[in-house]
Amino acid sequence: MTTFDTSHIRNFSIVAHIDHGKSTISDRILSLTRTVEERDMASQLLDTMDIERERGITIKSNAVRVMYDADDGETYQFNLIDTPGHVDFTYEVSRSLAACEGAVLVVDATQGVEAQTVSNANLAMNANLDIVPAINKIDLPSAHPDEVRAEIEDELAIPADDAVCVSGKTGEGIHDLLEAIVVLVSPPTGDINAPLKALILDSYFDEYRGVVAMVRIFDGSITKGDELHMMQANYDFLVDGVGVKRPAETPVDELSVGEVGFVVTGLKDPEAVRVGDTLTGASRRCPAPLPGYREAKPMVYTGLFPIDNKDYENLRDALDKLHVNDPSLVWTPETSAALGFGFRVGFLGLLHMEVVKERLEREFDLGLIATSPSVDYHVFKTDGDMIAVRSPQDLPEPVNIEHIEEPFLRASIICPPEFTGAVMQLAIEHRGITTDMVHLTERSVEMHFDIPLAELILDFFDQLKSRTKGYASLDYEFSGYREADLVRLDILLAGDEVDALSFIVHRDKAYALARGLCDRLKEIIPRQLFEVPIQGAIGNKIIARSTVKARRKDVLAKCYGGDISRKRKLLEKQKEGKRRMKAIGSVEVPQEAFLAILKVDD
Ligand SMILES: Nc1nc2c(ncn2[C@@H]2O[C@H](COP(=O)(O)OP(=O)(O)OP(=O)(O)O)[C@@H](O)[C@H]2O)c(=O)[nH]1
Secondary structure (H helix, E strand, C coil): CCCCCCCCEEEEEEEECCCCCHHHHHHHHHHHCCCCCHHHCCCCCCCCCHHHHHHCCCCCCEEEEEEEECCCCCEEEEEEEECCCCHHHHHHHHHHHCCCCEEEEEEECCCCCCHHHHHHHHHHHHCCCEEEEEEECCCCCCCCHHHHHHHHHHHHCCCCCCCEECCCCCCCCHHHHHHHHHHHCCCCCCCCCCCCEEEEEEEEEECCCEEEEEEEEEECCEECCCEEEECCCCEEEECCEEEEECCCEEECCEECCCCEEEEECCCCCHHHCCCCCEEEECCCCCCCCCCCCCCCCCCEEEEEEECCHHHHHHHHHHHHHHHHHCCCCEEEEEEECCCEEEEEEEECCHHHHHHHHHHHHHHCCCCEEECCCECCEEEEECCCCEEEECCHHHCCCHHHEEEEEEEEEEEEEEECHHHHHHHHHHHHHCCCEEEEEEEEECCEEEEEEEEEHHHHHHHHHHHHHHHCCCCCEEEEEEEEEEEECEEEEEEEECCEECHHHCEEEEHHHHHHHHHHHHHHHHHHCCCCCCCEEEEEEECCEEEEEEEECCCCCCCCHHHCCCCHHHHHHHHHHHHHHHHCEEEECCEEEEHHHHHHHHHCCC
16 A cells, blocks of 8 residues: 655645736745746746747746745645636636646736636636635735725635735745645645546647646556556557656656646657546556546637648648647638638637737748638528538628527626726627626726627727726626628729638628728738729628729839848848738738738727
8 A cells, every 4th residue: 555645735726817917926936935046037937938928928827846845844845837817718727727726816906806807716616726815916006905805805705814915026925825825725635546547737749759748646646657548538658757847847756646747648649638638547547537628619710821832731730739738729721712721720819819820930930821810600591501600701692691690708897987988888889788787896897798709809808908098807708699690791902802801790880891991901002013902892892992002112222223232131121021921813912911800990
């Protein structure tokens, strides 16, 4: 009989509304526990992707092991998971929570409870976790921790006597937070002698070692050389190594019950390792798998096309590899007359789309064009069939359509009372219907709306921020399908319809959108040697028009025949510019034209 003491392990996630300071607090914990020496501290240590550091946001959860010498004289093993705050990545949060017994719920002392604070608190409560509330940014003069404490009790129904006041910036209160974690978060339970039962909470692809899986062990243990079985994928493999992140990968002899760490699978097939799957022994299996995760459902679809058609297979390969790390990604092949071969890719939201596109471009060195985002429409045809349409090109001829239904969301917006009028106006402009409004405290009101997803994915969020001076926060969930009067808006360049510029839109908005789009494209498409008319059309009917005037562009004219190296530089710059263009018929169209719809004011 092996024995293993789990009483000194604490597994917890750090959750919060975006920008409330999760990553900063995680950094502080790493330095206070000397997991990372002060001289090696770069900010946002757990945000390992370039995009995360540049944008200052967390996209992927990251699990790191920290050893903490507590006031009671004992040393504790903390497995800390930093999670994303943006609504697009909620599924990442629920994945992390499934691996933990506790959650530190961070609330910004200047902002109070916001929309994702509510949804993250609910996720943690539904997962039956011990919650440690932390009120952050108390160093700021505008902090009002007592009011925020009251909001945590009133709005979230979480006892806030235990709430710890901290500053991720100065480090104040972080020691108290670590002590609170020791006391309030339960240690894991489980049986080291039972057959292995471990949850795959994340995975990534490594060129040399194959797929590496992050796991949380619920029963049993894993050592190098073990023969394991993936229950859902029905795949066996030999463990090539185990280790923990501190945050650099550190090999260990064994991962035991209650612990979090990584397993090197050696598998080169990205499909074999599924996040949410249960690992068990190949010969000694656990009777039933863990519940796993609810599959993330894509909300938004766009076409992704390689600028250079030769990159089509590389794009497929890159999507396969990204999928290991981001299982929410789904795609099917798509062909466009204008852009050639590509894929229709499903995303959790627009931020997710931007992030994936950027990762494909940077990590896989691909030049890509993304087309207008679309949602998943249900089209009921006159012949009685129903088809799912995710791309404007797939919309049947109007005569064959009986009716169309579109996905609706139930959105919740929390803002100070003085902005309720502005928020309602915005919702009306986006075909939203206010269902109810509750005064949470004197400082905040929560409003609920039913709103089409298609309206939310365009400019809703930016508009909300600007009309409420950044004070409103938004959260939403899918609520069902509703019928709507939708049409396909086509764009013609120099008389030719460009399929990649088409868009499905509500009939009442088609005229304004067509005008806006034609004007916007006129600014984006550079002057060519001939005049380029841009037209917006529904079916055969032209409803808007603008024109790009002709101009002869001689880049060398400015050089007065002088400096040869300057001339060469200019020509190279022009060549680089061309690389980012796509020739549609005889017209050179820059990449951003295909996403122009996102920038149109209607
Ligand atoms: N003054 C002050 N600023 C803080 C504190 N904690 C975080 N910040 C700042 O708040 C901003 C957001 O902090 P992050 O740690 O990136 O927030 P986050 O919650 O991890 O954000 P996401 O990962 O994008 O959800 C950064 O500019 C931090 O420097 C604090 O205690 N005091």
